[in-house]
Amino acid sequence: MSNPLGTDTATGRRSRGASPVGGAAPATAPATAPATPRAAVRRRGRGKTRLEIAVLSGPAIIMFLAFVVFPVALAAYYGFYRWHGYGAPTDWVGLNNYRLILTDHAFQQVLRHSFLIMVLSLLIQGPLAIALALLLNQRIRGRSLIRVLIFVPYVISEVVVGTGWSLMLQSNGALNDLLRSSGLGFLQADWLSNPKLAIWTLIGIVSWKYIGFAVILMLAGLQSIPDELFEAAQIDGASYWQIQRRITLPLLGPTIRIWAFLSIIGSLQLFDLVYIIWGPYVSGTAGTSTMAIYMVAQGRNAGNYGYGNAIAVVMFLISLVVALLYQRFVLRRDLQGAVTEGVS
Amino acid sequence: MSATAAGSWLSPTAEPNTPVDRSGRRDTPQKWGNPFTYFVALLFIGVCVAPVLYIVVGGFRTNSQITTNPAALPHPWVAGNYAAVLRSTTFWGEFANSVIVALASTAGIVVLGLMVSFVIARYDFRLKGAMYSLFAAGLMFPMVIAITPLYIVIKDLGLIDNLLGVIVPQIAFGLPMTVIILVPFLRAIPNEIEEATAIDGASRLGFFFRMVIPLSLPGVVTVGILAFVGSWNNYVLPLYVLNAQANFTLPLGVQAFSSQYSTDTAKVLAFTSLAMLPALVVFSVFEKRIVGGLTGAVKG
Numbered sequence: 001m002s003n004p005l006g007t008d009t010a011t012g013r014r015s016r017g018a019s020p021v022g023g024a025a026p027a028t029a030p031a032t033a034p035a036t037p038r039a040a041v042r043r044r045g046r047g048k049t050r051l052e053i054a055v056l057s058g059p060a061i062i063m064f065l066a067f068v069v070f071p072v073a074l075a076a077y078y079g080f081y082r083w084h085g086y087g088a089p090t091d092w093v094g095l096n097n098y099r100l101i102l103t104d105h106a107f108q109q110v111l112r113h114s115f116l117i118m119v120l121s122l123l124i125q126g127p128l129a130i131a132l133a134l135l136l137n138q139r140i141r142g143r144s145l146i147r148v149l150i151f152v153p154y155v156i157s158e159v160v161v162g163t164g165w166s167l168m169l170q171s172n173g174a175l176n177d178l179l180r181s182s183g184l185g186f187l188q189a190d191w192l193s194n195p196k197l198a199i200w201t202l203i204g205i206v207s208w209k210y211i212g213f214a215v216i217l218m219l220a221g222l223q224s225i226p227d228e229l230f231e232a233a234q235i236d237g238a239s240y241w242q243i244q245r246r247i248t249l250p251l252l253g254p255t256i257r258i259w260a261f262l263s264i265i266g267s268l269q270l271f272d273l274v275y276i277i278w279g280p281y282v283s284g285t286a287g288t289s290t291m292a293i294y295m296v297a298q299g300r301n302a303g304n305y306g307y308g309n310a311i312a313v314v315m316f317l318i319s320l321v322v323a324l325l326y327q328r329f330v331l332r333r334d335l336q337g338a339v340t341e342g343v344s
Numbered sequence: 345m346s347a348t349a350a351g352s353w354l355s356p357t358a359e360p361n362t363p364v365d366r367s368g369r370r371d372t373p374q375k376w377g378n379p380f381t382y383f384v385a386l387l388f389i390g391v392c393v394a395p396v397l398y399i400v401v402g403g404f405r406t407n408s409q410i411t412t413n414p415a416a417l418p419h420p421w422v423a424g425n426y427a428a429v430l431r432s433t434t435f436w437g438e439f440a441n442s443v444i445v446a447l448a449s450t451a452g453i454v455v456l457g458l459m460v461s462f463v464i465a466r467y468d469f470r471l472k473g474a475m476y477s478l479f480a481a482g483l484m485f486p487m488v489i490a491i492t493p494l495y496i497v498i499k500d501l502g503l504i505d506n507l508l509g510v511i512v513p514q515i516a517f518g519l520p521m522t523v524i525i526l527v528p529f530l531r532a533i534p535n536e537i538e539e540a541t542a543i544d545g546a547s548r549l550g551f552f553f554r555m556v557i558p559l560s561l562p563g564v565v566t567v568g569i570l571a572f573v574g575s576w577n578n579y580v581l582p583l584y585v586l587n588a589q590a591n592f593t594l595p596l597g598v599q600a601f602s603s604q605y606s607t608d609t610a611k612v613l614a615f616t617s618l619a620m621l622p623a624l625v626v627f628s629v630f631e632k633r634i635v636g637g638l639t640g641a642v643k644g
Binding site: 152163 | 378381382384385388389391392393395396398399402411413414456457459460462463464467469475478479482483484485486488489490491492493494496497512513515516517519520523548549552573576577579580584595596598599602609612613616619620623624627628631
């Protein structure tokens with residue numbers, strides 16, 4: 001804009017353009033020039049702008065309401081019925097399904113499993129991912145290759161992971177064979193069907209599958225911390241550990257908190273892996289069943305769709321409460337950016 | 345799915361100053377650094393990759409090899425399992441279904457997501473905040489929760505056993521993360537560019553087609569890859585919607601194959617490896633471009 005020639009051509013074009021007020025702006029006032037076209041666009045007619053908004057956002061909003069919001073609302077509605085999935089639900093039972101959930105021992109059991117998975121995912125993956133990210137954030141060769149490789153378990157599908165692990169963990173599978181041949185035969189176990197062990201196997205597989213995601217997030221978080229801070233601290237004579245404790249971890253806080261949030265929501269909804277490795281029935285006896293598995297087992301497999309939907313609603317409410325509490329007490333500062341940015 | 349979604353919602357803010365220019369500046373006189381670091385890195389990579397390698401390598405063994413010695417290397421290597429899978433019409437049929445579903449879902453997510461994100465990012469109107477919150481809240485609705493009623497909606501639309509019955513809901517469920525990634529991206533396009541196009545006599549829609557689409561390409565690539573990989577791996581929805589084997593996508597195919605040929609472990613392993621390959625390749629090829637694209641994005 002400081003170049004007078006540039007200003008001239010710009011204003012000249014503007015007056016030839018479609019903008020009605022463009023010609024009125026004098027070429028001698030380049031400072032006001034940037035504001036003018038916006039005003040022009042605004043004045044071009046509210047109706048047109050509204051039409052643009054409707055055309056551009058309409059399809060996405062309709063899709064979203066029809067296939068995301070509406071089914072969730074429908075789940076809440078079906079939750080008030082005893083219904084076996086044929087025809088319209090007619091047997092209104094009020095809150096009976098929910099009363100049933102409160103006293104259902106099987107549900108309490110799957111709830112315990114889900115919370116155990118949630119807590120242990122945080123406790124296992126969190127510290128390990130931070131440590132690995134700190135380590136991998138150093139100047140080492142092949143960093144991008146390392147990034148791709150540790151993402152592999154996360155990128156491949158749950159079906160592949162489930163199929164692969166269930167083959168390896170069979171009682172005559174590769175893991176037990178490996179233990180036997182390396183002299184650790186006493187560690188051999190029935191990883192998948194021993195009810196005392198299976199839930200820990202599941203937690204191990206979950207950690208394996210999702211830790212790469214945590215590491216990558218932490219790495220990204222670490223790399224957004226300016227180098228100058230570390231250099232300054234080094235000049236001040238801080239040791240490596242002091243730097244990590246006083247600078248890195250606090251500045252990594254937002255990343256850690258958002259990762260934890262995603263991990264919590266993901267754990268509460270865990271379905272695919274359990275369904276593929278154990279299936280809806282075996283997971284019940286092996287003690288690995290989760291809330292989502294129980295929901296599908298009750299709804300689709302046993303035909304109690306009303307009850308299944310009530311479980312879905314409870315799952316949703318639990319996730320919502322956890323999410324709201326977490327946002328209220330932990331994430332407030334971090335999400336402020338994400339949410340208000342969209343509104344401002 | 346939801347984790348993928350929301351994870352990448354961070355990336356535009358977290359990743360812009362990741363490798364590319366940095367590694368170039370830092371590592372020019374390549375230093376090797378601490379051997380301990382390499383040891384731990386190798387160990388971790390080993391843990392991550394070994395089970396996947398077991399699946400891939402296992403496909404090169406015979407069933408008798410696997411039974412007598414489950415944890416050994418192939419001896420000799422046999423290509424028969426892979427060849428058999430690659431010759432089977434079942435595999436290619438399911439492969440084609442997966443490709444169709446993934447491409448259509450990706451296209452839908454990108455097009456609809458870009459349009460609505462543009463509105464949220466660059467228009468001023470009263471319901472803007474509500475619109476953003478609506479999509480942001482969508483991150484909390486994973487498909488599993490709504491699967492039964494979703495199934496009923498799809499059934500009422502007559503889309504059971506139809507690939508559209510998978511594609512359409514996948515687009516709807518893919519929108520939240522797309523909006524959350526693209527809105528900050530589109531907002532970062534400097535106003536000067538919009539003004540310049542306005543000066544050139546272009547309408548806001550002209551701005552959208554001429555400037556926004558090319559400038560937001562890196563963000564679109566990110567969203568597109570995540571949508572593709574998410575669709576490729578989706579299991580719950582096809583499980584409900586697709587009943588006939590001819591309509592299966594690969595995740596269902598893997599499961600059907602492994603229960604049908606449960607005694608032919610080697611072939612199951614070969615089938616499984618081939619099924620995961622495309623998502624893995626797409627992701628590995630574009631991983632750098634995702635990060636590099638975000639680095640080179642226009643900043644406001």
